[in-house]
Amino acid sequence: MIAESLALGKRALTKWGRNPFAILVTSIQALFWLALFGNSFNPANAFSSSSGGSLGPLQGAFGGAATYITYLTPGVISIIALTGMSFMGVDLVFDRLNGYLDVLRAFPIPRTSIYFGGVVQNVVKGMVAAPITFLIALAVPDGLRLGEGVGVMNLVGIFATVALLTVVFSMFFTGIAIAVKSTDSFFAAVNFLTFPFMFTSTAFFPLSFFPSWLKPVAQANPISLASDAMRLLVVNGTFSPSQVSAFIGDWVGLLIFGLVFTLLGTAMARSALRAR
Amino acid sequence: MSEIIDVRRMTKTYSSSAKVVNDVSFSVDEGEIFSLLGPNGAGKTTTIRMLTTLTSITEGEAFVGGHDVRKEPGLVRENIGVLPQEVTLDNELRGVENLLLAAKLHHMPNTMAKERAKELLQLVELEESGNKRVATYSGGMKRRLQLITALIHQPTILFLDEPTVGLDIQTRTKIWDYIKQLNADQGLSIFMTTHYLEEADQLSDIVSIMDHGTIKVSGSPRDLKESLHGDILTLAVEDGGEDLTEFLRSIPNVTEVTRTDDSYRLKLPRVESALPTIIAGIASKDLKIRETSFSKPTLDQVFLEVTGRSMRDAQEGNGHSSGSAYGRGTR
Numbered sequence: 307m308i309a310e311s312l313a314l315g316k317r318a319l320t321k322w323g324r325n326p327f328a329i330l331v332t333s334i335q336a337l338f339w340l341a342l343f344g345n346s347f348n349p350a351n352a353f354s355s356s357s358g359g360s361l362g363p364l365q366g367a368f369g370g371a372a373t374y375i376t377y378l379t380p381g382v383i384s385i386i387a388l389t390g391m392s393f394m395g396v397d398l399v400f401d402r403l404n405g406y407l408d409v410l411r412a413f414p415i416p417r418t419s420i421y422f423g424g425v426v427q428n429v430v431k432g433m434v435a436a437p438i439t440f441l442i443a444l445a446v447p448d449g450l451r452l453g454e455g456v457g458v459m460n461l462v463g464i465f466a467t468v469a470l471l472t473v474v475f476s477m478f479f480t481g482i483a484i485a486v487k488s489t490d491s492f493f494a495a496v497n498f499l500t501f502p503f504m505f506t507s508t509a510f511f512p513l514s515f516f517p518s519w520l521k522p523v524a525q526a527n528p529i530s531l532a533s534d535a536m537r538l539l540v541v542n543g544t545f546s547p548s549q550v551s552a553f554i555g556d557w558v559g560l561l562i563f564g565l566v567f568t569l570l571g572t573a574m575a576r577s578a579l580r581a582r
Numbered sequence: 583m584s585e586i587i588d589v590r591r592m593t594k595t596y597s598s599s600a601k602v603v604n605d606v607s608f609s610v611d612e613g614e615i616f617s618l619l620g621p622n623g624a625g626k627t628t629t630i631r632m633l634t635t636l637t638s639i640t641e642g643e644a645f646v647g648g649h650d651v652r653k654e655p656g657l658v659r660e661n662i663g664v665l666p667q668e669v670t671l672d673n674e675l676r677g678v679e680n681l682l683l684a685a686k687l688h689h690m691p692n693t694m695a696k697e698r699a700k701e702l703l704q705l706v707e708l709e710e711s712g713n714k715r716v717a718t719y720s721g722g723m724k725r726r727l728q729l730i731t732a733l734i735h736q737p738t739i740l741f742l743d744e745p746t747v748g749l750d751i752q753t754r755t756k757i758w759d760y761i762k763q764l765n766a767d768q769g770l771s772i773f774m775t776t777h778y779l780e781e782a783d784q785l786s787d788i789v790s791i792m793d794h795g796t797i798k799v800s801g802s803p804r805d806l807k808e809s810l811h812g813d814i815l816t817l818a819v820e821d822g823g824e825d826l827t828e829f830l831r832s833i834p835n836v837t838e839v840t841r842t843d844d845s846y847r848l849k850l851p852r853v854e855s856a857l858p859t860i861i862a863g864i865a866s867k868d869l870k871i872r873e874t875s876f877s878k879p880t881l882d883q884v885f886l887e888v889t890g891r892s893m894r895d896a897q898e899g900n901g902h903s904s905g906s907a908y909g910r911g912t913r
Binding site for chain 2: 309310313314317320321324325404405406408409410411412413414415580581582
């Protein structure tokens with residue numbers, strides 16, 4: 307199944323690689339998020355004394371991030387993973403509408419490899435955006451300021467976290483893409499699911515900003531789990547014991563989501579691809 | 583010859599609808615070209631989808647390449663090549679990339695796949711275009727590429743669903759030549775659906791006529807046409823001659839003779855075999871033939887005979903919608 311999934315993933319990536327527009331959009335998407343929301347949502351705007359984008363008295367509430375963009379960057383990386391993974395499945399919807407999915411179903415391959423092929427290509431595409439976002443965040447004015455002692459291992463940890471998040475969302479949305487019968491249904495489902503994930507998360511603001519009834523949802527949201535884990539790595543060169551537990555907690559949460567979404571996505575794909 | 587496809591009382595019912603395929607039985611011998619002929623909506627595509635494991639069988643049994651379609655779908659898929667009704671290639675990939683992807687999904691080693699791809703591109707005269715994106719291909723080129731994509735792994739059975747639908751006559755003839763060549767040179771067994779009478783007539787060893795989900799009649803195109811009791815020969819002789827009715831009736835195999843003035847209409851199994859005797863007989867009576875014409879029975883007449891309506895009427899009755907169960911278009 308691995309060879310077939312990789313072959314199908316390669317098919318999509320070959321096409322994507324020949325589409326400079328798609329790559330360009332993926333790249334500049336991060337710039338929009340950081341330049342626009344990084345400024346318009348910036349709580350430092352409220353302080354006339356604020357200089358250099360510093361969060362000032364709010365720094366503690368924002369997990370020790372020196373600037374709002376430092377806080378926002380892990381959130382933007384997570385949001386781009388979410389939107390990327392949710393909409394990239396549209397290729398599979400078109401494959402169904404064009405009859406290509408039936409052609410694939412007539413090959414002697416496990417039908418779930420069609421699903422995992424979709425996951426592979428989405429994850430690779432999604433992973434391209436993460437380092438670009440990171441570099442843009444470092445480059446923009448009042449941008450990302452890495453904490454003292456942040457090194458290569460932190461960067462590895464950041465990209466491992468975003469890789470896990472893309473897998474989590476790809477498992478879920480690829481299953482939906484295979485299961486739906488039309489583009490209308492696909493976009494309706496994606497829009498319905500994307501916004502709650504986005505706005506009930508700590509991508510833009512810390513948990514303390516949420517009303518108490520929404521806090522448990524925000525805390526368990528995979529966007530929050532990934533953003534918070536990445537933030538720990540961006541801000542801290544070394545972890546305190548409580549930060550270690552928080553980081554492990556975030557990863558365990560993401561792994562649970564990964565498992566649940568894999569089971570859910572595989573079940574949706576199996577059901578949609580079986581002979582009826 | 584052994585049976586490569588064996589279908590026993592196969593039925594397909596979708597929930598809340600009538601039987602799309604109803605109690606169908608037939609078999610295809612190894613090395614045979616078998617056509618399912620019928621109007622759109624007859625149940626041909628559903629039949630091919632069941633045999634290629636894409637649609638489940640509600641009742642009955644089907645064996646393809648000796649494997650039970652219901653119980654061993656994976657083994658069935660290893661042995662078959664499928665050409666769907668619509669063009670289903672990846673437009674953004676190059677021709678050769680489409681072939682190599684298909685080879686990969688059939689678990690072929692890379693070197694073998696590349697050699698086979700080259701050989702097949704030559705077969706359908708696409709070797710010059712193999713490295714171009716499929717989006718730049720004409721409709722005929724896409725169909726040829728799609729045909730060889732189904733052949734990349736050297737299947738023992740090739741399923742063709744309306745292989746020439748929507749193609750111009752030149753491309754259609756070309757595809758027919760490839761199909762004949764594959765069958766003759768490689769002994770490939772071919773199962774085909776079509777609503778083109780000429781296609782079924784020219785290519786098939788056996789034709790089964792399907793309508794409203796059931797098979798009405800099966801046989802070789804010649805046998806089916808001969809079952810209508812033969813060709814019609816019309817002869818017009820010069821004025822003033824004797825009545826030739828009795829003479830013509832005495833010719834072996836002539837089953838019916840009717841006279842209108844100086845014209846005679848004869849019904850006989852095969853005009854070609856009796857024509858020399860007829861001409862010689864008339865000449866021996868010092869009569870000259872002014873005009874001759876003959877018509878052979880067509881599969882449309884066979885369709886009319888077994889369904890009570892012509893294929894054209896049947897197509898119109900079904901709205902002539904060629905909605906593909908495989909979807910439509912190219913990627």
